[in-house]
Amino acid sequence: MHMPVPDSAIIARKARLVERLHKVLPQDAVIDDLVETRAYECDALTAYRCPPMVAVLPSTTQEVSDVLRLCHEEGVPVVPRGSGTSLAGGALPTADCVILGVARMNEVLETDYDNRFVRVQTGRTNLSVTGAVESDGFFYAPDPSSQLACAIAGNIAMNSGGAHCLKYGVTTNNLMGVTLVQMDGTVVEIGGAHLDSGGLDLLGVICGSEGQLGVVTEATLRILHKPEGARPVLMGFDSAEIAGACVADIIKAGVLPVAIEFMDRMLIEVCEDFAKADYPLCEALLIVEVEGSAPEIDAQLALIMDIARRHDPVALRESASAEESARIWAGRKAAFSAIGRVSDYMCLDGTIPVSELPYVLRRIGEMSKQYGLAVGNVFHAGDGNMHPLICYDANKPGDLEICEAFGAEVLKLCVDVGGCLTGEHGVGIEKRDLMGYQYAPADLEAQMAVKDVFDDKWLLNPAKVFPLDSSEPRRATQMAAE
């Protein structure tokens, strides 16, 4: 993984930049000390680190606008940061950049149950959006596993998903409006408490643009009333193929569970150790959850369990209590941290057509032997969003490189079978150089043209998403202009 060589001319102007930043921000919102900037050297893709030149923590949209306008004038790259939980390196700094963190902007600005939305500042965490409305029976649906920590800003940047998006959709399907600050400091309001755009759907392209089009400071989010109840069922199978066939049958039967999650033996063991959810030890475990009133849940689960029985499950168990349901989900949502306790790992995020699950899992198993690195699988089976976790030893020279090569081969496989490189984590730096495998040059050119419109100098998070050689002419123009 390469990053562009930091621009020494920019670094040489650091003192002037810091002085100017102090004029628009409170004293404690500008961090330029070499030790303190280290806190921002990486996100959750911890294999790559680089302290930024400066970090800023604005508290208002106006301050964000002031910072961006100033950096635009100075020609300094800006890397926006939510809570720094990106698994793709979306918030990885460069040595010549300003990290713009929105963590201090975490207020709820408006709650409107009659119209079913909340408007929040985007530094607010995903779970605390639900926290603000749940006493009144409402929730915000997208639920990435990192929801305790991750910020709405990052959710919007990456178009985050979650375990329950099979029913409720991902961030883009639940985002109604944003306040966006462009790189030149211009503030625009896009969307709002109404549905759909009366002109071009700018909201749709901003969501998932990985902080490259602007900094979203406020968001209008759709909220829903909580279902009366929800209950998961655990299904164990002898092989991933059988589990995959069961998933396809459930979907074809017309039942649409809120979640269908898959874990293989390695993940079952580490998650069980972590969460004590009493998972059956088997080759392939499905967690299938349905929602509704008690009789509705009973009826749906009866249908789903009938389908499961036709696939000779080695275990089939309904959750018996709310506590047990919570443990079942705690184990699943802790999967990444649970495996992190036993090994360094790289988490992939390719998505494939559901029908290709058995083949792709078999191929990953074969590659695991070939590369000599263990792989665990945990993923959203209902929508084909895989999460192979490749284990490696960060202290063993060369192991990370082998892991990266393995990961790249898995992602290419996902594309080969009709899927994509990333289903919910984003491209960041991690999948950046594989973009040319999924997209032709003209496809990438069309996407980069959108960035040209929003950020003509290519200063916002510039070395992400697009292969460096593809974006190089644009980034070079920016430097030459200085």
Place this chain on the structure above:
Amino acid sequence: MMKLTTEAEVAECVADARGPLALRGGGTRAVGRPVVGDVLDVSGLSGVTLYEPGALTIVVQAGTPVSEIERTLAGENQRLAFEPYDLCGLLGTSGASTIGGVIATNASGPRRIQAGAARDFALGVRFVDGAGTVIKNGGRVMKNVTGYDLVKLMAGSWGTLGVLTEVSLKVLPGVEDVTTLVIPDVSAPEAVAAMSRALSSSYEVSGAAWIEGAVWLRLEGFAASVAYRAGALQKILAPFGESALMPDADWTRVRDAQPLHGAEAVWRVSVKPSNGPLVLGALPEGCDSLMDWGGGLIWIGQSGGNPAATHAALQAHVATLGGGHATLMKGPEALRAAGPVFQPEAAGVAALSAALRTRFDPRSILNPGLMAAEPVRAAG
């Protein structure tokens, strides 16, 4: 008129164009400022490329009639959950609405409030931009954040950024049962309050409309579940009056705004639902209307009177409501030509949209001026 059958032909045709092109699928959707140009007919790009019921996805050529797709899906008890509307009755057009037109105009019906809009079900697109370059974006899997989401940008661009040639869609299972809870004789403000109560419940209402003075609330799913939720909903809505269940309610009446089919001018307005009654209250005498999306979508019809004045007042009023848009869906040729047919955007947003159009269609030859706030002359 150029009738094309392949993506390559579309690309060649656009690349070689010497002047504006008026894009045409089924020819059912004469909305927007009228485009003067050679007609580029893509209805020949037709057919299902790939259908995977187990993965809930279908890939179709852009000119495929919606009716054909719905028939294919019904064979597996699946459907287009966003319930695309059909404008033939409203506009007096004939022909078969195509999926390309539906996605290009983000045409969604009553179930939009629960299931999502056309744009939410579009997983991938292939299109030809204004230079004649073939571009693909997204794919055919349900979760995909690989690069920018140009699918959303294309959905609702009315052919001004590119000519759609293929779309892949998420589909959903059909339902075992459906019923509609009807509360007759309700005023607009009361209707919105009742719909809001229903939509803020956990009973998964899949349609909430106010039509001919009655509130309609649709429930879908397994029979026992529908029955249970209908009963529960009737209980919480008792303060709004007696309600009855109508299992055979015809939701295409709401979807296609059938009560307004005779009107000379028709608008489609999206606002915050609680603002719906405000919009209705400000209309001149003699307008007919219905509300969908719990009050957030308003169809307005006018015959006689002064539609140009109504149009200007409506867009001006919506602009004061802190978000929303009013689109002229049908009207006298002169009014359509004068525009703005679509809600004028704030300066910053308009600048971004104009710049995007210039990037995707540098010669301004794709449906030029159809969406623009000011009449524009296309470059040759």
